Amino acid sequence: MKKFKILIIAFVILFNLVTNLLADNSDQINKISKNLRCLICQGQSVYDSQSDFAISIKTLINKKINDGENENEIYEFLKSKYGGWIIYDPEINKNTFLLWLIPLILFVFGGLLIIRKVSIK
Amino acid sequence: MIKKIKLTIIIFFGLFLFIVFFKGLNKSNNYSPINILTKVDTKLTARSLYSNQEISLEKLIGENHFSLINVWASWCLPCRKEHSYLINLQKINNINIIGINYKDSEMNAKKFLEDLGNPYVEILIDADGTKSIELGAYGVPESYLINNKNKKIIKKFIGPLDDFKFKEIVKIASNEKI
């Protein structure tokens, strides 16, 4: 049984490795550019837009990936140039922790209210 | 009693929301990039339009007191309009104007400068638009005024230069000695 488990895990890891190696830049470009706002468009992502700005950004991402930069480095770079507005996925920092926390607090609060309403007997 | 406290809290919270939304209404919902003023990445290099050599921005920024990086293209109509301002700015001694030629054909770019004059000390070619992104540009035309001593961007001008922006640049450049 244990052997079987290890086999499966090994298989999964191998599979991931292979698929990661085989995937070319385009998947990663798509992934990154979907997370970027096209700053000169109305509510469109860089991925969806065909504007000059968006095309340039995509080309740049491709270059950066070829230079060996990872996703976060690319986000950091763009953020330093264009500010947090360009990234759809807000990171957690002192300005955004409330954004992530409030829904979770409300969830816990709601849970407590329900417990008060319900008799456990 | 508890009911009253609850009510007051809710009302105050409501008022807070109201004030925030009210203030939010008066803010522009378009992004103003003017606030992001960073240092220029002087390591940026690009090929020159005329000399055909790789030139770094470091070399161009630093020879004079100010630099004005101008992103332009021959196919962009507003660029044609703002060009006379650049020609006039060229006459101010302590500003170097550096051109970034955005997604253009070299032939058209040269033709454009022949027709309208060349205010640039150097023109760097940005064929795929990536150099402009590295400078933090949105499109054409755009100009950044740079303090050469600390390599900081003093001001970004999005869109074509006009009388107002021109005067602003001249003012900054002439106050420099103080």
Place this chain on the structure above:
Amino acid sequence: MSNQVGNYSLYIALLVSILLIFKSYKFKSNSSKNLDSKIFSLLSIQSLMILISFASLIYAFIISDFSNETVYNNSHTAKPLFYKISGTWGNHEGSLILWLLVLSIFLFIFFIKSNNQSNNYRVLTVLFQEIIIFGFLLFILFTSNPFKNLFPIPIEGTGLNPILQDPALAIHPPVLYLGYVGTSIIFSSSLAAIVCGIVNNNWAKHIKKWIIISWIFLTIGILLGSVWAYYELGWGGFWFWDPVENVSLMPWFCLTALLHTIIVLEKRNLFQSWTVILCITTFALSMSGTFLVRSGILNSVHTFANDPSRGIFILCFLFFLIFLSIIIFFIYQKNISKNLNKSFLISKETAILINNWFMMFFLSVVLIGTVYPIFLEVINGLKISIGPPFYQKLIVPFLIPFFLFMALAPKLKWIRDNVYRINIQQFIQLIISIIISYFLIIKFGISYVFAIPLFGLGFFLFFLTIKDFFSKDSSLSQKLSHFGFSLFIISILLNGVLAKEYSSNMKVGDEREYMNKTIKFENIKVVQESNYKSIVGEFKILDDRSNLSMKPEIRIYDQPRTLTSEADIISTIYSDNFLVFNILKDDGYYNVRYQHKPLMIWIWLSVILISFGGILSYFKRND
């Protein structure tokens, strides 16, 4: 001419509204019976006046009367008749008239249909509803009057926005408004009910129909919007977590919670205060939606021309209504008969509370994600974007327990049930579902952390909702809606992880290999249509089993000069093939994007099933 007619009838409606507010405020329950007919006639006059003004606006659109500023801005003689008519509500001013029309007609219907209720309650509902109508009338007349005259009269209009010329978009706003406005009736009547102290099972039975009908319209309205985005925007997505989309989703969560809670109130006479709070919140959310969209405070794909005075008006009106309802709620809360009985842990009541709990959580995620950037900017001057990743990260993990509750809860009995009814058979089904999802995840190499429980419970819910059709526990409408929902979940999950896309720059004659498919760009044709020029690309998508020929288009409109990409979509019951292409600046090259989207059609069908459940429940005879 039609301008004057429209304008004056709106003023008459305003007068009637003032009269009605006055009359219903003065009303005493012991007044004479003929008050009923008086209010009835006033309401009919008002509805008629608003109908006349709406009709005159439509008429101005049909005959392209450019002396009307709204028509000038939003229409054009070259538009097909159908889009001329739909153009009436495709803009800010016209859509408000439609809102108003629905408001008054709904109130009229409510008044007729509620004649078995107490007069006091009916008149109070009229009072609250008339306050809303009055506010809207003021808003229309003084900040966004659709009957402004233009002189000299222009020869041609300017509005021919081609993206808006789409059948789904023509009917999407009215349907959505029916949903939004339906919530106003729920709001007014819940306030009236709390003042009269009749928040009980009788009232629940009566207002349930309105909840169901608003919920159906809201669901279908959101569906139509997504369908439009999918077919017309040409990006291949159907939900972008765009602020305007979020704004329609928020009242939906609230209304769905209410739809469940009202059953508890009806059957068990529990959760009175909570039901009223939900009624108020639903309407407040619909109104905030209007505020967020119309004031231009948010950056979104959908933009209405904005003008700060409008934003300020709606904001003040919105907060007036919210404060009014909070104060009424606190003053009359004592009228609510306190039912201090707790519900038992394992019972239908608790299950519905848990449903509400999750709905409120999803609502809070969407609400906070939508308004947080406004707050941050006002308080800190920072601008951030909150996009799809945020919503996915917070919502998706919570779907796992939600699916589990949803799978098990509907079979629970009222008052008190037994744990042992969750039997071994269900446990085995759960294990099987998890095993299936495990293999699926390995097969497709999905790397998402929660993928196994998420898919596992998704399948579990799916199997159980199918099995439920053979049990006699609950109503058919509920089974249908829940089955629709599980189908929706399964389709979205599989679609999300199995969708493949390929994008490349191609010119005529090029061929690209992608995932054992060949994409051939065979030819290009230019066709001149009446109001646009069309570039039609001829593509072939080949694989070892099929040979699809696809013809996406690029349309070039003249007035205003716009390029649109019309995707070609081939739908089958298994998957959609989605092909779209765009002009690039480099001569002869086009950006071609091919997407393979499994189970796409089931997403639409499942939402239709969900709303069909609602329709069944609406027509079900009350037992």
